[in-house]
Amino acid sequence: MVETILDYLLKKENVRYEITENNLILIYPEQKSRVSDVKSRILVNDATQQKRTLTGIVVDDRGEPVIGANVMEKGTINGNITDVNGKFTLSVLNNAVLQVSYIGYLSQEVAMGNQTTLTITLRKDTKALEEVVVVGYGTQKKGNLTGSIATLKAEEMVVAPVASTTNALAGRLPGLISLQSSGQPGSDAASLSIRGFGGTLVIVDGIEAGFNTIDPNQIETISILKDGSASIYGSRAGNGVILVTTKRGKEQKPTITLNMSYTLQGVTNMPKTVNAGQYAEMAREEWIQSGRPEATAPYTAEQIRKYYESTDPQYPNTDWYDVLIRDWAPQQQHNLSVGGGSDKIKYYGFLGYMDQQTMFKKNGGDYNRYNLQSNIDAKITESLTFQLDLSAIFNSSVFSTRGLSAGDNTVWQDLWNTLPTYPATLPDPTKISWADGMGTGGAHVSSNYELFGTNRNNSQNLKGTGVLTYKFKAIEGLSAKLFVNYMRDYSKNSTFSKPVKFYRYDVLSDTYILAGSLGSQAQMRVSQSQSSMLTTQLSLSYDRYFNVDHHLALMALYEGIDYGSEWFNAGRDGYMSTAIEQLFAGNSETATNGGAANEMGRSSFVGRLNYSFKNKYLLEATLRADASAKFTPEKRWGYFPSVSLGWRLSEEGFLNTVSVIDDLKLRASYGSSGYDGVGNFQYLSGYAISGNYLLGGSTQQGIQSTGMANPDLTWEKIKIYNAGIDWSLLSRTLYGTAEIFYRTRSGIPGNRLATLPNTFGASLPSENLNSLNDRGFELVLGTVQTYGDFTYDINGNISWSRAKWDHYEEQERTDPDENRLYTASGKWTDRRIGYRSDGLFTSQAEIDALSFDQDLRGNSTLRPGDIRYIDVNKDEKLDWRDQVVLGPGTTPHWMSGINLNVKYKNFDLSTLFQGAFGYYTHVVLLHGNKFNSEQIYNLRWTESNNDAHALIPRLGGANTNNLTSDYRLKSAGYLRIKTVAIGYNLPSELLNQANIQQARIYLSGTNLLTFDKLRKYNIDPEMPDGQGGYYYPQQRTISIGLNVSF
Structure with a gap:
């Protein structure tokens, strides 16, 4: 310890020392006179x-x-x-x-x-209560909220790099249902639903816009409005609202922030393909078990042996999964931001870049995105401020024409419909191997999809916003605001398809045999579309305290939105050369084109009142009036009120002395909104161009009625009731929220059931016929503790919701079984109907002893290995009357999330567990009778695997095996380790020397492990219902990153 102190004190003085027994010797060779000075530094003041x-x-x-x-x-x-x-x-x-x-x-x-x-x-x-939360058309203090509003901060979204912002929300916000059905670059956004209500309105910086392509690092906060608080957005907000607020400049010195990350993407779970021997074995097995002659089976035992050995070039063994898919695909994200300002002007700028590559080795599909943003806030005078926001998003991707565009999964179908008994490549690299499944002509898989042509996609999103705010000096608290935004979306797609020929190769004769083709000539298709939206808002606001205890805030706002869109397409065939991918190079006689344009507008008036007394009794009331051109002038306006109340019990005299309670608030709300989701101008009779007719020796263009007009069609009405309690206890170390809700929808458009004569010439119009209700609850619990340098925050949320039909327009049913199974009114909206199973038959004796006719043919088609069903109604036969409700649909009823954040000195750890439960999926592993799934091979019933609980029935089984039943309808519920991130903040002592404000390095992962009942099938639980391997799989990612601020 003494040596350490002396080293520190004497280092700058160039003084050496020696310690001998009880003596300390100082050695100062050049200036001995300074020894006394050094001694004075060592003789520390005892006091x-x-x-x-x-x-x-x-x-x-x-x-x-x-x-x-x-x-x-x-x-x-x-x-x-x-x-x-x-x-x-x-x-x-x-x-x-x-x-x-x-x-x-x-x-x-x-x-x-x-x-x-x-x-x-x-x-x-009281910072938590004073925290400002973004709400509809404004902000409020968190402690004064009376509606059901959940918020997410920027730092919670950027724990780990994600390609799509929507994928950072799963499990973090109570009441938000998130399902990511695809991992395809550029199309991997999660579908979001608040409380299971359906499509949600998204507002970004005050305007209706998507936010999936916004870089998460641009976002400051996200708020979701779940109850009557959404009514302020009127007819667009019946299913709730997501409010996204991007970052702005702050009054501080200029700060430059650089974020860089490199990510590896891999498949979470996906069925694997079999080898050639396994396929041939199953193909023969299926042929024989289906009752066909063994002598004509597609493969002999000797051929199967050779496919397994894979030594004879006439018996190739191709692992198509390995040929097409790579284990890991790279992704990189980089962004740079600068922000700062003074009392007069604040600024923020952002530049982001992302490159996300696909799992395919030679099919393109790589996705690139650029994000640009500039926000400026200027104080022109003490009363007048100006805000200017500019942003742009550019997206691009290039891939093969063989099905990897958004929503097109042809390549995955190729993978599962192609047999391993075909070679991936031929000796002549210019020729493509014929690798069609079972000779049906349905699959065209290739080891090099670039030969098929290219599909190029480009899109742009440009936005500009100007805001003027004026505070009136004559009236304290009164201000006026003018908000104008213009947004333009542009997209272009060009597809150049090349004709492709497929060959079989005869090894013995070294000859190529033309086996099939895709397209006879090169063709090009080009489409362009653009849309625009002009949003104008003019508002007056009044915000003032009276006698300290009374706080009153008023707002009146007008909003006008004008929409416009147009598109066109063009194409040509007959290209003499595939080297020129331009329209002019095609045959002009084959030219085609088309296009259309439309316009739409909305006008709205909004009013809001907020009042609080001593921050104890809280009131909020809103009213919105929307006009829609979809209805007659008499029914054009819809009026949507809401009211919410709050009572902060912790401020009452009988509780404010209870030390355990920091904050306790009761709240309740009611809100109404409407929906105009019907076709335009259905109150008018109309005609559409349809078909050509030969009249008088020439072809004439025909028209057809668009249906009967309905002048009584009007707004769908939505009402929602919500009650909740918020609490914070023990010096805010324990906190939580609990709430329940009930929502009704009436006047849902539908078509009345009626039998019309063929001579009627039109269809019945939409009417406001149907109604349903939703109900559910949400619970949030959390705790935060600090012990010295160690801090942890753990919180969890769980929610449940489900909808039931009050009335559904349908035929009247008198048969009790028809009513039980098919009548929708009064029942859950997402029931799944099917048969109950009881394992598999394991012997012919079990089939012979069956007490009912399962196949309606005296059980003559049944064999061991077939599914055994239950005769529910005991009528000695299996028919539609034996069906029951097997479970709910494809949307989870239960959503949950557990967040754990730990900090120790310079280290931090963040973990998110996310779960979804209460929904089912139809497991499909067999596509088009192609037995190329490894799961089918491993899980199927065979004579040697005579298991009554085998997961796959016998191949070539009875037709009854294809009935919808609980044998294949499985629970898709899961608990996923959604995110894990470990970070280290470099010491400030080290950073100060380089003028660096903050630097953090981290290692993170997403979708690392999933606990579910579908793992045995190698299917991800978020895969679309019944798709099996026909979809781009969910991705697991591992990332390393660096965040630096200057």
């Missing part, structure tokens, strides 16, 4: 180095002891924690300064002076 014992107590502003508060000697690691009585004892140096902190309280520094006993009072930190 300041002496220690004494200090005792004390830490209490809150009510005088109650604070248990577990941290008491540290500033600048040291010397510290202690208060006991159950709030007391502490600590040995400190004279003139020490104590740092006292505890979660939920403001930290304090206390100079010890000459005292030996201290009483330290910590004041509550």
